[in-house]
Amino acid sequence: MARTHLHLFSDSTGETLQMVANAALAQFENVDVVRHFWPMVRSRQHLERIVPELEKSPGLILYTLVNEDMRKVLEEKCRQLSLPAVDALGEVTNVLESCFGQEAHGRPGRQHRMDDAYFRRVDAIHFTIAHDDGIASDDWHKADIVLAGVSRTSKTPTSIYLANRGYKVANIPLVMESPPPPVLFELDGPLVVGLTTAPERLVQIRRNRLLSLNEASETAYAEHERVEEEIRFARRMFADNNWPVIDVTRRSIEETAAAIIKLMNDRRERTKPQEKPI
Incomplete structure (x- = not known):
């Protein structure tokens, strides 16, 4: 059985991302998946430090990065390494922006704010x-x-x-x-x-x-x-x-x-x- 590496990038705690990954992986049986969890990724410097790990263990990248610049940096790195990258919440957020007629705030961890x-x-x-x-x-x-x-x-x-x-x-x-x-x-x-x-x-x-x-x-x-x-x-x-x-x-x-x-x-x-x- 081929081993698949799954890299999870989040600019917050990563709880939402892990739930998405769990729900998706539950649809498959007899798969060998190694998870690499990268929470609180909020700077280019932090992202650059992780890139060698992507090169060492290439696989699928699943991410929830609300900052557009950070998303572009990660997507460019993935293109350079020929790795597939999926924005776990991007499509949903785009549709909601259209429905509400306003842009998303783009603040990391907003769902965890102390309100x-x-x-x-x-x-x-x-x-x-x-x-x-x-x-x-x-x-x-x-x-x-x-x-x-x-x-x-x-x-x-x-x-x-x-x-x-x-x-x-x-x-x-x-x-x-x-x-x-x-x-x-x-x-x-x-x-x-x-x-x-x-x-x-x-x-x-x-x-x-x-x-x-x-x-x-x-x-x-x-x-x-x-x-x-x-x-x-x-x-x-x-x-x-x-x-x-x-x-x-x-x-x-x-x-x-x-x-x-x-x-x-x-x-x-x-x-x-x-x-x-x-």
Whole structure:
């Protein structure tokens, strides 16, 4: 299998660029790709220092450089080396400029600026970490989203992902021997979502978890009948309280979060005041 070198150039943190690369590479199987990540490239001198690495490991160049002069320098270097270069956001930005009738600002890292949205995300992350695994139930009413589910149904990673999107999230483990506090059933502000999964999948996840902790995997925690009973217990609770349910068996964290955000948006649409006819 031929090895392909992928060089990622960004004038900021490179988070957006890496997401684009991940999404594109996910469409291919059995490929050998070596990534070279070059963030915070904001000067010609910096770019010149990287050029020898392009010569040593030639491949595809994917970039997000908002400064036009920097783009031209990189594109010229790529032409000299006969390397393909792709502007990951250029075409989208050009179309948006036409739609909005104005030029893009061209400031590196603009999406990461410390504005109100940034501080809302920071607050959301702090809240979510402080309300992980059933902690601080007195504050659950301040959450945007509350996730409930039995152990190992991706509640914590999903909560953290949503927090990075600006949502305050609390998550609650459902344990048959220890029912959640009554406040959970009295919430009317947050969106409460139940997370579930296939018993077979959950058994495997729990066994792997026990092995990683050097504990015996043959316990009730990972026993199939016990797991099925836990899932039935949780599903009855979801149904009794009319909470939406998401099966995470075949979903990534991102897909689960996207489904929850859609539920949030749908609820906002339903509760949005209707304009009175003139």
